[in-house]
Amino acid sequence: MLRKLTLRRCVGIEPGAKCMTAKKTIAILGTRGIPACHGGFETFAERLALHLNEQGWIVTVYCQGTKEMSKPVHDTWRGIRRITFPVSREGAAATLEFDWTCVRDVVKNPPGVALTLGYNTAIFCIWMRLCGVKNIINMDGLEWRRDKWRTHERAWLWLNERIGCWVGNHLIADHPAIADHLSTRVSRNKITTITYGADHVEKANRDKLADFSLAADKYAIFIGRPEPENSVMEVVQAFSRKRRDAKLVVLGNYEPNRRPYHREVMDAASDEVVFPGAIYDTDMIRALRYHARFYLHGHRVGGTNPSLVEAMGAGSAIIAHDNPFNRWVAGSGSRYFSSTNQCEDHIEELLKDDSAVAKMRSDSRERFASTFQWSGVLDEYETLLARYCVKAEEPMALTPEERL
Incomplete structure (x- = not known):
């Protein structure tokens, strides 16, 4: 079963059907969805999704729905495929439910590469790794050090940071100091530093x-x-x-x-x-x-x-x-x-x-x-993602260090 899941790499293609065109495909997980209306990761997911779409990628972004939704919604926003899953819980429990649902869907419909934003539920990424889905993880900041977390919450985040380092095919640090920290967990060869971006504002109302x-x-x-x-x-x-x-x-x-x-x-x-x-x-x-x-x-x-x-x-x-x-x-x-x-x-x-x-x-x-301009940041992301993206007809060879 796992072998079949690994080979079926075309978004929207049923098992057994032939993929006529090997396009680069990506699924973006770990945010509440697009268009952005919450925070930094959502803004980044929106910008990256639109950029990759313009470059010919097939992009899927997972979006968190509400308790009122009766079933998942599949739609398209500015050329981006969106999959919105309802949640039955609230707060942190809703995040856990949503992230696990997304991971299961990615495994059932594997893209060429997955990009997971944040490591708070990296334990679920173990399933993607076991099923052969190439998963790049943006490791965000040192979340477990924040004062607001209680002891058990801090322990959960610390553990998931460790798990994310181990199970991600490659890690992205948004700051050299974060890369230094991650290098105490895994080899430097597994870490790429790419900053966050923003728009250049020359005037405002x-x-x-x-x-x-x-x-x-x-x-x-x-x-x-x-x-x-x-x-x-x-x-x-x-x-x-x-x-x-x-x-x-x-x-x-x-x-x-x-x-x-x-x-x-x-x-x-x-x-x-x-x-x-x-x-x-x-x-x-x-x-x-x-x-x-x-x-x-x-x-x-x-x-x-x-x-x-x-x-x-x-x-x-x-x-x-x-x-x-x-x-x-x-x-x-x-x-x-x-x-x-x-x-x-x-x-x-x-x-x-x-x-x-x-x-x-x-x-x-x-x-x-x-x-920090978006153009350079997004180009760096695309270059890294393309290196790991597995096309249906052209599986990419990785170095031994990159497989770790």
Whole structure:
């Protein structure tokens, strides 16, 4: 049975039927689906799927449905095949259910190559490996180090990181420090570093700022999940220590009545701090980034963070938490803090120093253009995926190191 599954490589071809054209096919797993309306992985999945489709690939993206759905839905979005599976549970249990359903479907209808985004349920990828499906895993950040996880959740993530390293045919790290970490688990030959990408924003609609009573260059912005490891409290406290005659816009889904940390952050904020909630409108986000005086980035755990790269793509001056991840991404032209006092010092200076802000914006644009534009990132992904993609008529030979 496993031999039959390995040989049947044409999407949409019934067992026993002859495949007339050997096209490159890929299935993308590990996200909530496309079009993107949730986060970084969904945005990446959308961009990569559209890019590969333009290059002649047959692309399938798995999408997470809802409890109200009665059966799976197969449709097409901008040339991309979508398979939406309903879930009967909520929260983490729904993710487990959805990921396992996707893996079983991939094994039944194997593509030339699978791309799994994230390792949180890498234990399910064992089944793909046993069934001969070539699976490339983007190992994301050091998820198990996040403060929000309880002991058993941290153990689950740590174990799945190990499993992902072992069972993936190849691993993608989005940051050199992540590649260094993964190399303590597996051979360097099994790891490729490809960063996250973003759009170059050259202009944005200033009229969008009126929705939040903001004036261009008279506010700072913070974008990130309201979790302790993202330094939200430190940033809000630093900004709120005195009157600034400017505003701090903090984007994220805050639920003060349900989450004690969210309530503590909002209680620590002055009346110059604005909490507009989570915003997914692309034009609005671009306008808020582009017209901000500077961008505050507090993430402490992970590799190349999408929100930081997107801020650089908008030419933002960056004040970031001081750690190896942020320093490599944002470069020497940004400012860094490791305490609330340091963060406040940078805020105070940049609200007054126009020339410093202008220089930092220029440095961000230069660093972004050199490393993080979508065109280069997507080309690197396609090259790697094509190396592992098994066509119906042309199985690819891999080196002994790549088989590990």
